[in-house]
Amino acid sequence: MNGRVVDRLTFLGTGDAMGVPRVYCDCEVCEEARNSGTNRRLRSSVLIESTEGDFLIDCGPDWRLQMEMTNRRADITDIVITHAHFDHIAGLPEWADACRWQGVRGRVYAPQEVLDIIQRQYPWIATHLDMIANDEGMTISGWKLTPWKVHHGFNGYSYAYRLEKHDFGWVYCPDAIGLTAEQKVLMDRLDLLILGTSFVHEEAEYSGRSVYDMREAAELVDELAPIQTIYTHMSHGVDLRQELDLPVGASTARTGMTIDLGNYTVLLPEE
Numbered sequence: 001m002n003g004r005v006v007d008r009l010t011f012l013g014t015g016d017a018m019g020v021p022r023v024y025c026d027c028e029v030c031e032e033a034r035n036s037g038t039n040r041r042l043r044s045s046v047l048i049e050s051t052e053g054d055f056l057i058d059c060g061p062d063w064r065l066q067m068e069m070t071n072r073r074a075d076i077t078d079i080v081i082t083h084a085h086f087d088h089i090a091g092l093p094e095w096a097d098a099c100r101w102q103g104v105r106g107r108v109y110a111p112q113e114v115l116d117i118i119q120r121q122y123p124w125i126a127t128h129l130d131m132i133a134n135d136e137g138m139t140i141s142g143w144k145l146t147p148w149k150v151h152h153g154f155n156g157y158s159y160a161y162r163l164e165k166h167d168f169g170w171v172y173c174p175d176a177i178g179l180t181a182e183q184k185v186l187m188d189r190l191d192l193l194i195l196g197t198s199f200v201h202e203e204a205e206y207s208g209r210s211v212y213d214m215r216e217a218a219e220l221v222d223e224l225a226p227i228q229t230i231y232t233h234m235s236h237g238v239d240l241r242q243e244l245d246l247p248v249g250a251s252t253a254r255t256g257m258t259i260d261l262g263n264y265t266v267l268l269p270e271e
């Protein structure tokens with residue numbers, strides 16, 4: 001049978017490193033997140049599902065809850081990591097334990113320098129997880145994936161990923177600021193850009209900042225002109241109840257929101 005098959009991305013988390021509500025904070029957005037939940041945000045991560053296999057990008061401290069919420073629980077065997085900050089890797093030890101109890105090995109993919117930090121932080125997890133360097137790029141679930149290093153401001157560096165399959169190209173870049181021309185080369189001709197924007201307008205001194213705000217992101221989106229842009233990694237500085245002034249084609253991610261990654265037909269095996 002021929003069928004229209006499309007890969008699907010689900011936002012498992014759309015928050016910054018502290019999530020929303022911030023545990024110490026009584027601001028209006030954090031209170032709303034506590035009481036009703038439009039602004040409740042887990043740490044940023046996405047699930048990609050396809051007929052060729054499923055994988056996650058990033059595995060933060062909310063991983064267990066995210067697996068329960070999506071009813072995927074512990075059946076994910078492949079996770080790609082953008083950088084070794086706790087909000088992107090703190091779920092790895094728990095995932096390693098889940099692999100242990102199920103008698104399976106998980107696979108973690110990241111550039112070697114990121115894997116080195118993960119192994120220093122959690123020296124025991126390689127017992128249950130294979131650490132696979134992807135500096136030269138990789139293919140996963142039929143997606144050609146290319147990593148490159150991006151500025152993460154005050155917090156150092158992160159990696160962004162470009163993924164391509166059947167002429168559909170998208171980038172996942174949750175933690176970056178002040179990208180150089182060189183760091184934007186792989187962001188041309190995009191069907192979808194997923195970009196971290198921690199605040200609408202971040203007042204803090206630039207030298208202490210680490211992620212684009214929505215004003216700066218609008219300039220980047222104007223320059224790159226992706227067909228669609230979705231903002232993620234949003235802190236308590238973003239109130240999703242308000243109407244936000246976003247560029248054409250841009251919107252904000254919500255937990256559980258799904259996006260089709262392309263639209264193509266493949267030959268499916270006969271039943």
Ligand SMILES: O=c1ccn([C@@H]2O[C@H](COP(=O)(O)O)[C@@H](O)[C@H]2O)c(=O)[nH]1
Binds near residue numbers: 016017084086087211
């Ligand atoms: O080596 C480090 C440096 C920082 N962190 C933590 O990562 C987050 C970064 O927050 P952003 O909102 O992405 O800028 C912050 O909580 C730092 O404490 C880290 O884990 N490792």
